[in-house]
Amino acid sequence: MSQDIQIYVADLAAYNNGILHGVWVDATQDLITIQTAVDCMLMQSPIEGAEEYAIHDTQGFGQYVVSEYEGLESAHKVACFIEEFPRFGAELLNHCSDIDEARRYTEENYRGCYNSLEDFAQQLTEETSEVTEHLACYIDYDKMGRDMKMSGDIFTIEIAHDEVHVFWGH
Numbered sequence: 001m002s003q004d005i006q007i008y009v010a011d012l013a014a015y016n017n018g019i020l021h022g023v024w025v026d027a028t029q030d031l032i033t034i035q036t037a038v039d040c041m042l043m044q045s046p047i048e049g050a051e052e053y054a055i056h057d058t059q060g061f062g063q064y065v066v067s068e069y070e071g072l073e074s075a076h077k078v079a080c081f082i083e084e085f086p087r088f089g090a091e092l093l094n095h096c097s098d099i100d101e102a103r104r105y106t107e108e109n110y111r112g113c114y115n116s117l118e119d120f121a122q123q124l125t126e127e128t129s130e131v132t133e134h135l136a137c138y139i140d141y142d143k144m145g146r147d148m149k150m151s152g153d154i155f156t157i158e159i160a161h162d163e164v165h166v167f168w169g170h
Contacts, residue, residue, distance in 0.1 A: 095155065
């Protein structure tokens, strides 16, 4: 997976002179290796004395947008988080204010992956309450799941119609 999580780092001196010069780098490598690749790219610049760079493109970051001037360290941390949680990492980062909050959600608030929100509500109910057989058919787990989501008790990341990642909302 890590080879798919890359950043394209552009030489700004060349770019400002109408020349495309840069390097694709595996953003999950250690930071020293990433910086070395960028330094080598700058040394090979068609513009003498090139020093500045920016992230101009990404691959494997899903819907998460890496800022042009986010910096190599930040892009590396995000890439490693997405590599660690490939099914929902990028979308969780979009939901959270920063990577520390996203990590906290995975460690403290992640409830698991379910086929549907209804399945989550049913499992939670059965784990926390005794549901007698004669009442079970009257419970609307679909509505319970929707109510939990609407009230903010939970939030979900839906990858597919049968892959719903559930997190406590608080």
